[in-house]
Amino acid sequence: MTEVVAAGAFYVFALAALVGGLGVVSARHVVRSALFLMLALSSVAAIYVLLSADFVAAVQILIYTGAIMLLLLFAIMLTPQQVELPPFASAGQQVAAGVVAAALLALLVGTVLVTPWPLAATPLDRPTTEAIGQAMLTTFVFPFELASLVLLVGLVGALLLARED
């Protein structure tokens, strides 16, 4: 029974994520794209929950849907277009982009379906938060410190670039 519910939930949220993604790339108005991106990001958070990554799901909502979306909305509002220009590139470029994306999708899906994945006996379903915290401060302490440095540089750089000088 739980299998059916989990599968149903996966299809619902996967569909929502794909609809969100398609909405982002095909909406005419940039604020509609932002709305669809919100849908896509929240659906991805739900997918993380289905993958038993509860901490990552909460962080996804906190950072991606909460903070990065706000950044994007502010940027949209601070850069209003004066003249109504076409939102899509030239027809030729669109076709080329579509071909490239479709080819890559075919390649990736083909690889996924063909590869004999060495699956574990049971999927990993343990509590994550404490283990992630431990790993951050032992095995992954170097990337952790580097990531905080990256954030600091990003903070100062963004402040400097966006100033009204």
Place this chain on the structure above:
Amino acid sequence: MNDLFATLHAVLLGLLRAVLPEGLAQALVTLLGIAVVLGFVALVVMSQIWAERKVIARIQDRVGPNRVGPFGLLQSVADALKLLSKEDVVPARADRLVFVLAPLIVLVPSLMIFAVLPFNWDATVANLDVGVLYVLALATLPTLGIVLAGWASYNNYSLLGAMRAAAQLVSYEVPEVLAVLPVVLLAGTLSLWGIVQAQSSAWFILAPVVGPLAFLTFLISGIAEVNRSPFDLPEAESEIIAGFHMEYSGMRFALFFLAEYANAFSVSAVAATLFFGGWHGWLLPGYVWFVLKAYLLFLVMVWARGTLPRLRYDQLLAFAWKVLLPLTLVNLVLAAVVKELRLLEVVPWPALLVINLGVVGLLAWGYSQLYAAAQRRAAVPLLEAAQGARS
């Protein structure tokens, strides 16, 4: 009485198992729990609106609503009916989709927070392992709705109000998250149910210095996060003509209104869970204590609204970044000290209470001395000017 929800759950599950397959029975019982919580939220919000109007009225030396029903108790019902019967106006050049969705983006996260609150030892809709992070993540989402509402109204003042609201909400998110971390450190878990369990011997507000400081910073940040006075610049009627929800009328405005009060109650409830021991209490069943504590904290918020003047925009932001943020960081270090010394486990709670009252009294006395010294220093030039004028 204290096992009310556990027994109800078992009885209902037993009844449903007889007719439905296992998974469906569980799902139905969970849905019933969700319906109960949402109904409770609706009731509480109506009582909140009434309580706020009555208390603010008394603070302002007047009576408050007293015409509709005994003591004005049905005023909320009358307001709801009025709002429902209004015309649905959407500004002509507004983006209709965004205009309609924005109140929902504000309301739905506020209601979702109630899913993880532990009303009693057996009464949580969803006992998540990352409950605290879930609550904090959902608290960041209404900001998006507010910004979209201001933008979609196609109105300069709405947009200005929305931008100011966004700056305020984002600034106060950081102290809010950092204020909760000492509690997580002391409890050793992110699960709200686990945090209440860890307070069975001593409530976390009794942690020396760390408890009251964390509680104060959380409450202040929480009040700022729900746009209540003294942080209600984005929506103040006398300021920027009601800001981001200016163009909203009728049921859509009711959604914003509902969201604000639900948010205020959820902040109070989370504070009660994190600092005041959730369902722990004597004599009365756990859920009664929980609602009582949350409601008392909400009344503290109403008290703050009635007595404190509104903070100006730059004062608002300076307070968050220059006062609250350093305080929360210092608090985190102190919490590590308290945890290392295992003070909450070793010292009995009456002693902790006395220590905390002593520390708070000392700080209050020190602050009053500083204030009096500053007053005296400011009065000296005036005295000299008065003497100079006389001679």
Place this chain on the structure above:
Amino acid sequence: MVGLQHYLILGAALFCIGLYGALARRNAVTVLMAIELMLNGVNVTFAALNRYLPLPADTSLFAGQLFVLFVITVAAAEAALGLAIIIAVYRLRRTVQVDQIDLLRG
């Protein structure tokens, strides 16, 4: 029912949709949004592989989820910087259409 391959295909689909958006849209902010979609596709792949592959012997059990956290962190920094650049360019040229910001073109 739903296995590793379903999640991997979802990740690949999100990545390719984002790729199309990054190549076919004119507004720089929309291009950034498409890039965020690509990063999310990659994150879903990491999280899915973390759940379904056998436990690693020499690193944390949740190395995949840690990768996701680092990607989210760097994506936040990158979004902030990218948007700051877009705002700075807007101030100068009054436009954010990627095909009109071509001063460096030879």
